[in-house]
Amino acid sequence: MLHKNCLKTPLMVQTSDHGDIFSRHSVWVNGPVIVGAGPSGLAVAAGLKKQGVPFIILERANCIASLWQNRTYDRLKLHLPKQFCQLPNFPFPEDFPEYPTKYQFISYLESYAENFGINPQFNETVQSAKYDETFGLWRIKTIRTSSSISPSEIEYICRWLVVATGENAEKVLPEFEGLEEFGGHIMHACDYKSGEAYQGKRVLVVGCGNSGMEVSLDLCNYKASPSMVVRSSVHVLPREVFGKSTFELAVSLMKWMPLWVVDKILVILARLILGNVEKHGLKRPSTGPLELKNTEGKTPVLDMGALRKIRSGKINVVPGIKRFSQGRVELVNGKVLEVDSVILATGYCSNVPSWLKENEFFSEDGISRNPFPNGWKGKDGLYAVGFTRRGLSGASLDAISVSHDIAKSWKEETKQKKKTVAARHRRCISHF
Numbered sequence: 001m002l003h004k005n006c007l008k009t010p011l012m013v014q015t016s017d018h019g020d021i022f023s024r025h026s027v028w029v030n031g032p033v034i035v036g037a038g039p040s041g042l043a044v045a046a047g048l049k050k051q052g053v054p055f056i057i058l059e060r061a062n063c064i065a066s067l068w069q070n071r072t073y074d075r076l077k078l079h080l081p082k083q084f085c086q087l088p089n090f091p092f093p094e095d096f097p098e099y100p101t102k103y104q105f106i107s108y109l110e111s112y113a114e115n116f117g118i119n120p121q122f123n124e125t126v127q128s129a130k131y132d133e134t135f136g137l138w139r140i141k142t143i144r145t146s147s148s149i150s151p152s153e154i155e156y157i158c159r160w161l162v163v164a165t166g167e168n169a170e171k172v173l174p175e176f177e178g179l180e181e182f183g184g185h186i187m188h189a190c191d192y193k194s195g196e197a198y199q200g201k202r203v204l205v206v207g208c209g210n211s212g213m214e215v216s217l218d219l220c221n222y223k224a225s226p227s228m229v230v231r232s233s234v235h236v237l238p239r240e241v242f243g244k245s246t247f248e249l250a251v252s253l254m255k256w257m258p259l260w261v262v263d264k265i266l267v268i269l270a271r272l273i274l275g276n277v278e279k280h281g282l283k284r285p286s287t288g289p290l291e292l293k294n295t296e297g298k299t300p301v302l303d304m305g306a307l308r309k310i311r312s313g314k315i316n317v318v319p320g321i322k323r324f325s326q327g328r329v330e331l332v333n334g335k336v337l338e339v340d341s342v343i344l345a346t347g348y349c350s351n352v353p354s355w356l357k358e359n360e361f362f363s364e365d366g367i368s369r370n371p372f373p374n375g376w377k378g379k380d381g382l383y384a385v386g387f388t389r390r391g392l393s394g395a396s397l398d399a400i401s402v403s404h405d406i407a408k409s410w411k412e413e414t415k416q417k418k419k420t421v422a423a424r425h426r427r428c429i430s431h432f
């Protein structure tokens with residue numbers, strides 16, 4: 001049951017010690033709670049700051065943009081030109097290159113947070129969030145961890161909840177027969193930094209998305225011998241066409257032509273520039289690259305140099321995996337490879353279904369059910385940013401819509417509350 005004072009005070013903390021390993025208290029938030037301090041969470045926070053709306057950001061890691069700071073490899077650069085990756089109201093520095101490095105992107109995000117005075121609450125993981133129909137409020141339970149104190153459980157109570165935990169919150173680790181017998185080193189691509197430690201090693205890279213391709217390229221550059229598993233099909237596109245970014249070209253063409261025509265043009269251009277990739281084991285899907293992204297969320301690969309290594313045989317493309325055994329992998333075509341290490345570039349997923357007690361607005365996969373540009377607003381003050389498979393540019397557009405919508409309701413409710421308080425005050429005075 002909520003304490004009645006919670007509804008009157010702008011920001012109030014109640015504490016009650018339960019005497020178990022957790023100490024518990026409730027916090028009433030006069031404004032939205034934003035979950036996640038990645039680019040999406042920061043962009044909403046900046047929009048709210050500009051409009052004078054108070055908020056709290058909860059972040060499980062000990063820093064902003066933890067995906068970029070802790071779970072990406074060293075050679076990573078933005079794949080799209082910087083004008084498509086900047087957050088609202090804060091351009092990239094002019095001296096940044098067209099495709100900033102991950103370090104430049106992180107420093108940009110740090111300046112963004114500083115510029116708008118955004119201070120997330122770090123080391124605080126949201127465990128559950130549920131709408132309380134009786135009170136018309138969201139109740140968000142977290143665990144706060146810090147090395148110096150024992151974990152504490154906190155409940156936040158608010159009118160608006162912004163989900164900004166990302167489409168790539170958790171790694172996907174498929175099960176493979178015999179993997180426990182393998183004996184060599186196994187890691188997910190989110191823990192891979194560089195190929196330095198793999199010099200001279202035979203490495204199996206599972207997956208041929210942007211991560212799998214780039215990890216394989218990096219391994220080659222460090223004189224390792226990668227074999228890359230391509231179990232189905234993949235669209236590989238050049239990063240640039242005639243000196244212009246392929247993404248920019250697609251965006252311009254889509255203003256004039258239907259998506260299926262743009263898809264046909266992209267595939268023809270890819271064939272002209274990259275040649276026939278199918279003869280190297282990279283089968284193209286029958287659905288076009290943009291349609292596939294929209295329908296299945298499968299991102300086309302933008303070639304950063306891996307194709308050259310595939311053509312020269314330095315990256316060995318192999319089909320799907322049948323089973324692992326000690327130091328070996330058997331493939332579906334019956335071939336057996338001896339390998340020292342395995343890197344699982346098998347992708348990521350959303351973690352929303354594990355904590356948000358709601359299933360109308362978000363799908364079972366934790367992605368917005370409504371496609372872009374309508375995937376940002378749910379019922380009862382629920383919002384989502386960065387869940388429509390549009391990367392940073394989609395997240396920025398969502399963030400603008402979300403911050404305006406919340407600011408509008410927050411201002412109306414604040415005005416209404418002030419009127420109610422003034423009326424009560426007048427009634428009290430008239431009784432004397």
Ligand SMILES: Cc1cc2nc3c(=O)[nH]c(=O)nc-3n(C[C@H](O)[C@H](O)[C@H](O)COP(=O)(O)OP(=O)(O)OC[C@H]3O[C@@H](n4cnc5c(N)ncnc54)[C@H](O)[C@@H]3O)c2cc1C
Pocket residue numbers: 035036037038039040041058059060061064065066067068071072073076077078079080085124125126127164165166167168169211348351355385386390391392393395
């Ligand atoms: C290797 C890699 C490279 C990429 N490169 C590009 C690119 O060049 N261009 C592009 O547009 N997109 C790129 N993406 C996609 C990228 O994920 C997004 O564009 C961007 O990071 C999305 O921002 P976000 O804030 O929505 O999610 P995230 O960056 O994932 O941030 C979500 C935050 O929420 C926090 N969080 C999660 N769960 C909880 C919880 N329960 N409680 C509290 N906090 C929580 C996480 O710790 C994280 O800090 C890339 C993705 C990967 C994996």
Ligand SMILES: NC(=O)c1ccc[n+]([C@@H]2O[C@H](COP(=O)([O-])OP(=O)(O)OC[C@H]3O[C@@H](n4cnc5c(N)ncnc54)[C@H](OP(=O)(O)O)[C@@H]3O)[C@@H](O)[C@H]2O)c1
Pocket residue numbers: 076077078079080168174175189206207208209210211212214229231232233298299320321345346347348
């Ligand atoms: N610089 C950049 O911009 C950059 C760099 C890296 C990543 N990213 C982005 O980050 C997101 C995630 O990319 P990602 O490459 O990590 O993941 P991804 O695009 O989801 O690719 C996962 C790959 O793993 C394969 N896979 C999954 N399970 C498998 C299994 N059991 N056996 C064999 N193969 C399996 C998939 O094959 P199937 O297709 O057959 O399922 C796919 O090739 C994407 O949006 C991507 O664009 C961006």
